[in-house]
Amino acid sequence: MSENISVLGLGLMGTALAKSLLAAGHQVTVWNRTPAKADPLVAEGAKQAATPAAAVAASELVIACLLDSRSVTATLEGAELRGRVIANLTTSRPVEAREIAALVTERGGDHLAGGIMAIPQMIATPGALILYSGSKAAYDRYEQALSAMARPQYTGADPAMAPLLDLAMLTGMYGQMAGFLEAAALVRSAGYPLRDFTSGLLVPWLNAMAAQQPAWAEKMESGDHGTDVSNLEINRSGVANLVRAFHEQGVRPDLLLPMQEILERRVARGLAHEGLSGLVEELVSD
Ligand SMILES: NC(=O)c1ccc[n+]([C@@H]2O[C@H](COP(=O)([O-])OP(=O)(O)OC[C@H]3O[C@@H](n4cnc5c(N)ncnc54)[C@H](OP(=O)(O)O)[C@@H]3O)[C@@H](O)[C@H]2O)c1
Missing domain, CATH: 3.40.50.720 (NAD(P)-binding Rossmann-like Domain)
Incomplete structure (x- = not known):
């Protein structure tokens, strides 16, 4: 019509x-x-x-x-x-x-x-x-x-819902871009071809990880942040290791540091046994 x-x-x-x-x-x-x-x-x-x-x-x-x-x-x-x-x-x-x-x-x-x-x-x-x-x-x-x-x-x-979801989608995109930028800087520091790393390794890995997100979303909605994948202490130690490796390679971990900070904060509350979904609770403003 x-x-x-x-x-x-x-x-x-x-x-x-x-x-x-x-x-x-x-x-x-x-x-x-x-x-x-x-x-x-x-x-x-x-x-x-x-x-x-x-x-x-x-x-x-x-x-x-x-x-x-x-x-x-x-x-x-x-x-x-x-x-x-x-x-x-x-x-x-x-x-x-x-x-x-x-x-x-x-x-x-x-x-x-x-x-x-x-x-x-x-x-x-x-x-x-x-x-x-x-x-x-x-x-x-x-x-x-x-x-x-x-x-x-x-x-x-x-009326606020579509604009909010738009901003949330963009937020996901910028987060993914932040991870890509840090990964690219690290790989570049070792001289490995970035194109091969990106299409051959990173993209399939990110797709596999993205497939986990609906399960994490369910945990966020239920408030049950128990995990049989990897707890926050393992992730805190893993990200600290990443940050150290970045410095050793002469690369700035600037975009990773907020993730390290939030992991440290959650573990310091005595919640090391939780999974990564629990970090969403740390993002509520006071
Ligand atoms: N481009 C994208 O990829 C994309 C994707 C998703 C959403 N959007 C959204 O779509 C909207 C437009 O983006 P765009 O890419 O088309 O931007 P753009 O090419 O810069 O066009 C901006 C438009 O706004 C007009 N404008 C600016 N100030 C004005 C004013 N004070 N009064 C009246 N008209 C005014 C401009 O008029 P003049 O021609 O006279 O300057 C032009 O028509 C933005 O909100 C953007 O976030 C864009």
Whole structure:
């Protein structure tokens, strides 16, 4: 079914989103602060709105993909939001998502917050995922249209949920990157070919270890951190050994040190018998 859809923001991601909606046969209206960025999309059949308010007026579904939450709030200023669904795919903190949801609903609109788990080149390909939270009615109404951009997944009525899960996924990615960087620095110090190490050894190992994570997640949910794999004392000693080896190889263990610190802290509480899942308890703020 062809829908009228407006896209606010034609940066790298907004352009990819607008293109995918056009390709799926929707009537797309676009607005960008720098108007010339709309030219290629207009050539493909998009209508260009002169102002954000005109873009919002053109379609019931409005997708915002801007720099940050502040630019979203500023862009929506003065637009008539009554009867509109604002799907904000701008990366936001959970608190910001709640603020924008409140602003939209106070002005008579409906709101979805989104978290894009893709780069622009992945949009409209099978690997792309966009997480949504907020109005279930709006999601159900537009699920099919949204699926032109990426596989959509609804994560709950709290508008903060999709942005929070987005940040959690990024956190997992940065953690993995931290491990990769340290491992690469260590391997480089010994002159072993990094490409062989990465594709032949590290990636299969990380995949095998990642397969353990659902079992650890169950332990975190149950609060039972007993282990028949390896306890915290073994891990504390193992990470201390790693840090020592790094120094001996002339490599800085900077990204490993926080892991060492948290292991030491947990063991010092008398919980050396627990497994690694117990470390999650150390991450709760006072
Ligand atoms: N690129 C990715 O791989 C990726 C992946 C996931 C999520 N995202 C998220 O998608 C959003 C957009 O990213 P992007 O890669 O498209 O960034 P980008 O290429 O830098 O585009 C930024 C967009 O925001 C607009 N903008 C900036 N400040 C503005 C303001 N004060 N008022 C109105 N418009 C303003 C820019 O307009 P001008 O053209 O006039 O400068 C442009 O349209 C971000 O929240 C990003 O985190 C991006």
